[in-house]
Amino acid sequence: MSPRSSVAPVVASGTVSAVKLLIATLAFAGAYLGVEATYGTPAQPAGAAEQARTVELSSRSMPATAQVPAPGTVTVSAVDALGPCDRPYQARSLVENNDPRATVSYGWRLERWSPGTRRWQTYLGIGSGFSGESQTVEWQPRVVNNPGWYRVVLSVSGDAPLRSERFLVSC
Template identity: 40%
Template sequence: MGTRSTAVLVSGTANTAKVFVAAFAFTAAYVGFSAYDTASSAPRDEHTVTLSARETPVTTPMTSPMTTPIGSSVSPAAPGTVTVAETRSDAGCAKTFTARGVVVNPDAHGTALYTWRLARLSPDGHVWRDYLVDHDGFAGTRESVDWSPRVTGNPGWYRVELSVRGAGTVKSRRFQVTC
């Protein structure tokens, strides 16, 4: 009986030693790979970039026949018109506008689908090009709709267009964004 338990004890110790050696080899390989990876990720040469900007003070708020100064509310629109007001001006050349219109559903029993477009007059002054576009819709006969497009770093002439599927397009008067 003593020989048999000694044989089990020796074979168990051998298996434990094999597992220990395998675990040690795995740990050593992992640590070595991690050290290699860390060494190969040494910092690259740094390049310094100097940015400059010119700031021009705003002496009067931007207004045009169809816009209102910042902080004033946008007047409610009537069907067939789009009103636009500058509602926020951030540092630099970032301006947020609120456009408002009334959509009358051409199919009172269906869904009214409409599209907002912020169009920018091309630099040559001949073609209006889409700058931002948004789509929406509602079920019902009539609804007042709002949209808040944002212009960042792109001065020029703009207008807002509201297109209703099956009913046509209404355009605001143009307005100028300056920086």
């Protein structure tokens, strides 16, 4: 058996793999560019000036609780609904930092009451942190198509969790 005949299947196999990889790469790039073209810059339809909407920020768009919450409390207020069952909320709390040189880590949780288990269960969550002086922290969770009782929990490193009052989300 000559060395040339034993190498030919390996080279052919490698060439086929390289061609498959090239085709897959081109397909992915084409799909990416198609999505980019579709969602990138929207085309202006005829009469676009008539369809333009002015967005006005007012006290109706943002909650009226723009004040700094008292330490040790979490306030939750509803923001204007985005749809028949799309409810955004804004949670706020003051997180104190006794040592401005230290970093404070905190996490938000939106919990939903489960009548079946008769317990609060995590529905959404996010974590963050800051360093420096005490800060008012905010979070804007959304509840979509899931009516029930909810509450917001703020966990700050080194402190007991803070819980908001429960609130009802309905459609």
